[in-house]
Amino acid sequence: MAERERSHTRPRGAVFVPRVQVMSADDVRRAITRMAHEIAERNRGLHEVVLVGLQTGGVGIARRLAETLADVEGADVPVGTLDVAFYRDDIGLRPVLPEAATDITTDLTGSTVVLVDDVLFTGRTIRAALNALGEYGRAQVVELAVMVDRGHRELPIRPDYVGKNLPTNREEMVDVSDEGVSLGELVSR
Amino acid sequence: MSGFPTHLLSMDDLDAAAIADVLLVTDSFAEVGRRANPKVPTLRGRTVATLFFEDSTRTRMSFETAAKRMSADVLSFAAGSSSVKKGESLRDTIETIQAIGMDAVIIRHSSSGVPARVAQWVDNCAVVNAGDGWHQHPTQALLDLYTVRQSLGGGQEGTEAFRGLRVTIVGDIRHSRVARSQITAYAALGAEVTLVAPATLLPPSLEGWPVASVSHDLDRVLERTDVISLLRLQAERGSGDYVPTMREYSTGYALTARRALQLPPEAIILHPGPMVRGVEIASEVAELPSARITDQVGNGVAVRMAVLFLLLGQGTLGGERHD
Amino acid sequence: MTDRNTPELVIRGGTVVDATGSRRADVRVSDGTVVELGEGLDVPAGATVLDAGGCVVAPGLVDLHTHLREPGREEAETVASGTRAAALGGFTAVVAMPNTDPPLDSAESVRNVYALAEDALAQVAVAGAITVGRAGERLAPMAELAALGVRLFTDDGDGVQSAGLMRRALQYATGLGVVLGQHCEDRSLAAGGSMHEGDWSSRLGLPGMPAEAEEVMVARDIALSRATGGRVHFLHLSTAGSIDLVRRARSEGVPVTAEVAPHHFTLTDACTSGFDPVFKVNPPLRPQEDVDAVKQALADGTADAIATDHAPHAPELKDLPFDQAPPGMLGLQTALALAVTELDLPLERILALLSWQPAAIAMLDRAHGGAQGGPVAEGSPANLVVIDPAATWTVDPVAFASRSRNTPYAGRNLTGQVRHTVRRGEPVVIDAEATR
Numbered sequence: 001m002a003e004r005e006r007s008h009t010r011p012r013g014a015v016f017v018p019r020v021q022v023m024s025a026d027d028v029r030r031a032i033t034r035m036a037h038e039i040a041e042r043n044r045g046l047h048e049v050v051l052v053g054l055q056t057g058g059v060g061i062a063r064r065l066a067e068t069l070a071d072v073e074g075a076d077v078p079v080g081t082l083d084v085a086f087y088r089d090d091i092g093l094r095p096v097l098p099e100a101a102t103d104i105t106t107d108l109t110g111s112t113v114v115l116v117d118d119v120l121f122t123g124r125t126i127r128a129a130l131n132a133l134g135e136y137g138r139a140q141v142v143e144l145a146v147m148v149d150r151g152h153r154e155l156p157i158r159p160d161y162v163g164k165n166l167p168t169n170r171e172e173m174v175d176v177s178d179e180g181v182s183l184g185e186l187v188s189r
Numbered sequence: 190m191s192g193f194p195t196h197l198l199s200m201d202d203l204d205a206a207a208i209a210d211v212l213l214v215t216d217s218f219a220e221v222g223r224r225a226n227p228k229v230p231t232l233r234g235r236t237v238a239t240l241f242f243e244d245s246t247r248t249r250m251s252f253e254t255a256a257k258r259m260s261a262d263v264l265s266f267a268a269g270s271s272s273v274k275k276g277e278s279l280r281d282t283i284e285t286i287q288a289i290g291m292d293a294v295i296i297r298h299s300s301s302g303v304p305a306r307v308a309q310w311v312d313n314c315a316v317v318n319a320g321d322g323w324h325q326h327p328t329q330a331l332l333d334l335y336t337v338r339q340s341l342g343g344g345q346e347g348t349e350a351f352r353g354l355r356v357t358i359v360g361d362i363r364h365s366r367v368a369r370s371q372i373t374a375y376a377a378l379g380a381e382v383t384l385v386a387p388a389t390l391l392p393p394s395l396e397g398w399p400v401a402s403v404s405h406d407l408d409r410v411l412e413r414t415d416v417i418s419l420l421r422l423q424a425e426r427g428s429g430d431y432v433p434t435m436r437e438y439s440t441g442y443a444l445t446a447r448r449a450l451q452l453p454p455e456a457i458i459l460h461p462g463p464m465v466r467g468v469e470i471a472s473e474v475a476e477l478p479s480a481r482i483t484d485q486v487g488n489g490v491a492v493r494m495a496v497l498f499l500l501l502g503q504g505t506l507g508g509e510r511h512d
Numbered sequence: 513m514t515d516r517n518t519p520e521l522v523i524r525g526g527t528v529v530d531a532t533g534s535r536r537a538d539v540r541v542s543d544g545t546v547v548e549l550g551e552g553l554d555v556p557a558g559a560t561v562l563d564a565g566g567c568v569v570a571p572g573l574v575d576l577h578t579h580l581r582e583p584g585r586e587e588a589e590t591v592a593s594g595t596r597a598a599a600l601g602g603f604t605a606v607v608a609m610p611n612t613d614p615p616l617d618s619a620e621s622v623r624n625v626y627a628l629a630e631d632a633l634a635q636v637a638v639a640g641a642i643t644v645g646r647a648g649e650r651l652a653p654m655a656e657l658a659a660l661g662v663r664l665f666t667d668d669g670d671g672v673q674s675a676g677l678m679r680r681a682l683q684y685a686t687g688l689g690v691v692l693g694q695h696c697e698d699r700s701l702a703a704g705g706s707m708h709e710g711d712w713s714s715r716l717g718l719p720g721m722p723a724e725a726e727e728v729m730v731a732r733d734i735a736l737s738r739a740t741g742g743r744v745h746f747l748h749l750s751t752a753g754s755i756d757l758v759r760r761a762r763s764e765g766v767p768v769t770a771e772v773a774p775h776h777f778t779l780t781d782a783c784t785s786g787f788d789p790v791f792k793v794n795p796p797l798r799p800q801e802d803v804d805a806v807k808q809a810l811a812d813g814t815a816d817a818i819a820t821d822h823a824p825h826a827p828e829l830k831d832l833p834f835d836q837a838p839p840g841m842l843g844l845q846t847a848l849a850l851a852v853t854e855l856d857l858p859l860e861r862i863l864a865l866l867s868w869q870p871a872a873i874a875m876l877d878r879a880h881g882g883a884q885g886g887p888v889a890e891g892s893p894a895n896l897v898v899i900d901p902a903a904t905w906t907v908d909p910v911a912f913a914s915r916s917r918n919t920p921y922a923g924r925n926l927t928g929q930v931r932h933t934v935r936r937g938e939p940v941v942i943d944a945e946a947t948r
Contacts, residue, residue: 083217085217086217086221086229086230086231086259086498087229087230087231091231091232091502096502096503097210097213097214098213098214098216098217100216100217101216101217101219101220102217102220102221103220131230132229135224135225135226135228135229136224278828278831278832279831279832279833280828280831298833300833300834300835300836301716301717301718301787301833301834301835302716302718302786302787302833302834303787303833305786305787306787306788306831306833306834309786309788321717322717322718322835323717323718324716324717324718325717364717366717369715369717392714393709393710393713393714393720393722394710394711394713394714395714396711396714397711397715398714398715
């Protein structure tokens with residue numbers, strides 16, 4: 001569950017309490033299939049495409065997109081993972097730890113990078129990801145795929161591939177997993 | 190995530206959860222270190238000062254590299270430089286540096302307790318102990334832990350591999366800040382620590398120390414050792430007076446080639462450096478694949494980046510909380 | 513001695529306590545002497561009245577062990593500031609230690625201190641050095657100093673390391689009728705230590721001074737005292753082992769006396785855990801078992817006196833790293849209250865330990881032709897202290913009269929306060945404030 005841009009620090013030991021399921025497991029599967037097709041259509045040949053999943057919420061989705069592309073297009077699209085903790089613009093304002101080390105083995109120069117994340121919210125994580133990506137070579141094009149766009153953008157960032165557009169209140173939380181997408185709240189224990 | 194302390198003065202400041210956080214964050218910084226441009230903007234706009242009253246180019250460079258790789262501004266004050274004259278009071282020096290404005294100060298001093306005192310005098314500034322007298326050298330212990338975790342094949346795992354690990358620390362424990370930090374560090378993660386030293390080189394009291402056993406006979410302990418950590422005889426701290434001769438010390442306590450053969454095949458050898466080849470470690474032993482001394486040095490920068498990140502990047506030092 | 517025009521004084525409403533016992537009485541003082549005791553005394557015209565309601569009126573306290581620092585370290589303390597602190601602490605006399613610069617090992621240096629103390633708020637007796645320069649090599653001119661009134665000799669700051677020299681000094685001193693005081697510290701055992709060697713020093717990585725560094729010299733000097741018959745007074749004893757040695761020696765009739773300092777019955781070596789040099793002192797703070805032994809010694813008479821070992825140091829020096837900072841704590845203004853607050857002893861016993869017993873050891877009492885230690889009786893010199901045993905106050909080093917601030921008790925609430933101090937009939941402290 002990667003809700004990095006919450007406006008306040010997650011209280012220790014707080015639990016996500018779902019209120020309503022907005023996508024079922026099947027809905028998620030279909031969205032991944034659709035987005036994979038859209039990626040393939042936009043980037044004919046998929047030769048230069050690299051999927052980069054943001055730690056941790058985007059990694060699973062990136063892998064599933066790669067599997068689908070392999071099945072459907074027979075293409076072997078490389079997958080990398082990216083942790084943006086060190087590039088956040090709110091360092092020193094609140095506690096955050098890197099969730100896992102970045103793992104990008106190919107030089108991204110000249111490639112089409114598709115950043116993959118579970119939830120797009122204020123856009124600050126993507127901005128940090130764009131900065132981080134720069135350390136691995138100069139990508140030709142960077143596109144963005146998200147499972148859920150929940151609105152409330154604070155920066156001029158827009159996704160290229162969206163699983164579902166979901167209007168939300170700022171205080172709500174969106175949880176994305178293979179089992180589905182739910183809307184709920186964080187409750188302190 | 191546990192709350193990280195405000196200062197890192199001693200390994201006592203970190204519980205097992207905090208240690209685990211350091212090791213985990215170090216993985217990320219190790220990855221940064223492997224890049225062509227090993228730099229992140231994380232501490233841009235922050236100022237880190239190094240205040241080394243005891244000469245140690247290696248450790249100071251390690252800390253300064255760590256700070257620079259995080260885009261921090263680094264102020265370097267070394268003993269013997271005009272800004273750290275003998276006779277200018279430590280307190281005055283700290284006040285001067287604070288007036289310049291610093292977010293963290295990294296201190297090494299030959300007197301135990303100096304970083305602790307400085308922490309009592311500063312405001313809104315994290316103090317990192319880079320070694321104080323015989324007392325503590327926490328980042329050395331942390332990088333040792335990281336090196337061991339690497340060797341155990343830990344990868345992204347937690348610290349469970351340390352539970353029950355048999356760690357033997359050999360040498361001048363009485364005068365060693367590295368030993369004091371290591372003992373606390375390994376024990377915090379559940380390792381079994383054995384101390385091996387001549388009686389005169391053990392501390393006057395081991396009351397309350399989390400040590401499983403003490404031995405004066407290195408040979409007996411070797412086959413029950415997973416990690417052997419060698420300490421240098423601290424001649425500059427007077428340790429030479431505590432043993433009749435260096436030769437007698439080496440005969441009893443040096444890790445010779447013969448002794449290295451008695452270690453279990455998977456055992457690893459650590460040394461905080463600088464090594465005195467021939468005294469506590471045989472030259473050829475230092476070159477064995479099980480000797481991880483170069484790894485230790487290499488890991489130092491990443492571990493220190495992690496420490497600075499956890500001290501300065503957590504919003505726990507004054508300033509506004511982003512609410 | 514300046515002829516101060518001291519007014520008549522009446523100390524009214526207090527309970528007089530001295531070595532003879534305690535009784536309700538007002539005290540009238542005239543021309544430096546106690547002239548009348550009784551209930552409901554008349555107040556002569558023009559006389560100053562010191563209110564002593566609810567208070568104890570006792571002979572002024574006598575400190576066997578004070579460092580006045582002058583000459584040589586005036587930035588830390590002077591005879592004037594130190595004696596003011598003494599008077600505020602209820603002391604009408606202090607014995608000044610000889611580790612000044614130059615040390616008090618010559619007639620000239622002793623005369624110099626007497627001159628500085630002429631107008632002081634407390635009497636200053638001088639402890640002369642045992643050896644020249646306190647270097648532990650040759651005997652100082654003890655007879656010359658004794659002729660000037662010096663009765664106690666010590667190399668305090670250091671102990672006399674050579675047994676042979678100590679024995680010779682003892683024999684010589686015995687012939688002169690003076691007493692030798694010993695700061696018991698074997699340098700080869702204590703070498704370089706900055707705190708007690710034990711659990712805490714091991715944990716903190718600080719070099720330590722083991723208990724035996726003190727005890728071997730106590731044992732040695734007891735043997736020398738037994739052999740020569742010479743009197744030895746042990747300064748600031750701090751360990752259970754030392755106390756046991758003295759207890760046994762006394763039971764065998766060996767002529768030794770002992771003092772203890774307040775920090776050794778109120779603080780332990782655990783206090784050094786923050787590396788604050790305000791807790792650095794020599795002998796060092798010890799573990800709880802030793803603190804308990806010191807308290808027991810005060811209760812059972814093994815310790816004859818409480819002496820402050822008042823050791824002022826300029827703030828910059830106490831800001832040095834722990835192992836470099838000089839040892840020592842202020843003591844004059846907190847000693848009485850610490851004894852009242854922390855010792856489970858009746859006030860009479862505490863006064864004995866702080867007043868007439870140290871007066872006797874220093875030979876400043878009436879039996880030796882001195883003016884200290886009481887009793888409070890008609891015709892006796894008016895060196896008095898009025899104490900409120902129930903008053904509580906908070907230690908604030910900034911308010912102290914000392915030039916230095918190195919007290920480990922800052923912020924502590926203590927019980928027992930000096931209200932007035934009278935020196936040679938002159939009220940030098942009135943309502944806890946110095947009159948000059």
